[in-house]
Amino acid sequence: MKWTWRGTRLNGFVSRLVVGPTVITKLVSMSGSGLPALLLCLSVLAVCACSTGFSGDVLFLNDIHYDPLYVPNSQHQPDFCRTTRPWLSADDGSFGRYGCDAPLNLVEAHLSAASAAAPEASLIILNGDLPAHSLSDYPTQMEAMDMVVTLIRKHWPDTEVLVSIGNNDCFPDYYMPVGPNSRLEDLATSWDSLLDE
Structure with missing residues (x-):
């Protein structure tokens, strides 16, 4: 997987916009060409930046979907992403396989590449979905979330982070009780190093 950074200027606001395939896919899927969606997102950021004098x-960072249960040498079957098999191919899958969520090697490589492209990022917008899809138990999901947060802070220890809750940040997927609850408290605890008092 090749990660790229694209330089763009919006009244001096965004000097570098780091995008990976997931972000591009999300923006493009919002409309036929993707340009209106991109302009809308950048316009919102520009208004916020202009009103605060941010530069x-x-x-x-979007949809990281780290899977702590991923097995690199798994075989292509319905449960292949998380089942050990005795064989290895020329591509052992240590950086992931099509149809699987991201193994730790891929998450680390992704964040290292982003860090190399934007080592002094002033702001990180973390759009949720840190853990893998359909993890079967809550402790494993929180373990995945904690690992991603730790890696983000490893690369950007002092950068301000804006975080949103994705559908896979809830357990089970797409479910979050209304009002104060232990799941929100657990998210706040996991994200504590990202949240600015």
Whole structure:
């Protein structure tokens, strides 16, 4: 997987916009060409930046979907992403396989590449979905979330992070009780190093 950074200027606001395939796919899927969606997102950021006088690098991180149960040498069957098999191919799958969520090697490589492209990011917008799809138990999901947060802070220890809750940040997927609850408290605890008092 090749990660790229694209330089863009919006009244001096965004000097570098780091995007990976997931972000591009999300923006393009919002409309036929993707341009209106991109312009809308950048316009919102520009209004916020102009009103605060912000200037700097902004990093968008989306849909990391780290799977702590991923097995690199798994065989292509319905449960192949998380089942050990005795064989290895020329591509052992240590950086992932089509149809599987991201193994730790891929998450680390992704964040290292983003860090190399924007080492002094002024702001990180973290759009949720840190853990893998359909993890079968809550402790494993929180383990995945904690690992991603730790890696983000490893690369950007002092950068301000804006976080949103994705559907896979809830357990089970797409479910979050209304009002104060232990799941929100657990998210706040996991994200504590990202949240600015």
